[in-house]
Amino acid sequence: MIRSCPQPESTPFLPQSQEDMRAYADLIRSDFETYIADVQDYFRCLDAERARAFVEAREVSDDYARFLNALE
Secondary structure, three states: OOOOOOOOOOOOOOOOOHHHHHHOHHHHHHHHHHHHHHHHHHHHHHHHHHHHHHHHHHHHHHHHHHHHHHHO
């Protein structure tokens, strides 16, 4: 079964103005921390899917080798 890995929704917005950064610091910090956690989850999911796909590919390759040997 192929696993779907949800990507982070969007990258955090960083205002150009330092005044706005200070005024909305808590919100901006939260957005960045959420994004970082989401992207780490995404990478872990991709790693797990990659490992699963390698196992599947090895099993298919073994099955194909048995098939070819049966034809000899």
